[in-house]
Amino acid sequence: MRDLASIVATARELAAGPVRANAERTDALARWPEENLRALQAAGLAGLVVPAAHGGLGQGLVALAQVCEALGRECASTALSFGMHCVGAAVIASKATPHQARAYLEPIAAGTHLTTLALSEPGSGAHFYYPSVRLAAVDGGYRVSGAKTLVTSGARADSYVVSTVAAAPDAPPGHFSCVLVARDAPGVTWGPPWAGLGMRGNSSTSMELRDVALSTDELLGAEGDQIWFVFEVVAPYFLMAMSGTYLGLASAALDLARAHLERRTYQHSGASLAEVSVLQHRLGTLWAHVERTRRLVYWAAAEADARGPAALPALCSAKAEVAGCAVDVVNDAMTLCGGIAYRDDGPLARLLRDARAAHVMAPTTDLLRTWAGRALLGQPLLAP
């Protein structure tokens, strides 16, 4: 069994190797970072959160945040695609049947199967837990119809955790279930290639499902379990994958700002920007922002891994804080790096565009703040 330090060391090596080397091209060409994901699979990291009993590394939220932070420092699109794979793997693992362990978890751990989540829909937007994709029970299985939007690794991952609502007219309201759909299942079609402002490598494609036939083996948990999956598994794993990703991005921006202050000297005076006290002050402020956010993220992850009492407000607040930290730190780093950084359309410009997704990826910052408050008040998160 590999320990956490060796897992994170491997992630850092890959981040400093292929992930860094491919980052610019991934962004410029809006290209899904296949080589990076294959390298992560080949290095044995794809089963990060898969239980050891199924060949995985058996890790939890702290490990997921650390691996995503290492990747997010170099390429946020890679970190997001890998993170969503891990969230999908955690969902499958949480109530896996023997068939699902054999067909999904073992290949995921062996590095031959990538998965992801297809929850968001055009109709419910940020309220991703209210699906309208219909699940109709038929003889021997189900038929699934409807549309998903913004599916990370869309058309590239092998399988998709798809949320649905029962189609039967007599089903109780809110009878939501999750199923697994294969990329090439008959009836699945993919929308145009993703060309977002940022996160340009993550292939956030739309997915249409027309009467897709599934066997009962592809139902996750029991019918009606979707809300359980969303709050017990999707939310914690997603929030920590995204927190790690955007923490890495903020750290990368901080490093670029520091390097610029050290490097930049003026011809007329010979003075370095590193000697200007107001810039020293600003750099120190950015460092503190990143470090206090890092402390919150890893404390939240540890609290949730230990099922501690503050896990829910901590997880919600961590991702909300990281989103603010990433946007603010990249923005200020851009100012510290001057017109040169703005002109060059270089790494900081990419970080600036990538950072903007942090607030709007559901659960969004505004919803997370509300959920944290409701958790502290002992109220149900989905209260009207």
Ligand SMILES: Cc1cc2nc3c(=O)[nH]c(=O)nc-3n(C[C@H](O)[C@H](O)[C@H](O)COP(=O)(O)OP(=O)(O)OC[C@H]3O[C@@H](n4cnc5c(N)ncnc54)[C@H](O)[C@@H]3O)c2cc1C
């Ligand atoms: C790069 C990227 C990758 C993504 N990957 C995936 C993926 O892999 N799988 C997936 O399922 N989805 C994914 N999504 C979708 C994402 O998680 C969101 O569901 C989606 O972006 C919501 O967008 P919308 O335009 O419909 O927002 P809207 O629902 O229109 O919301 C707009 C704004 O209003 C705010 N708002 C709405 N209701 C409230 C309220 N009651 N209180 C306070 N504020 C509110 C929201 O917080 C948001 O800021 C991805 C999105 C992006 C940008």
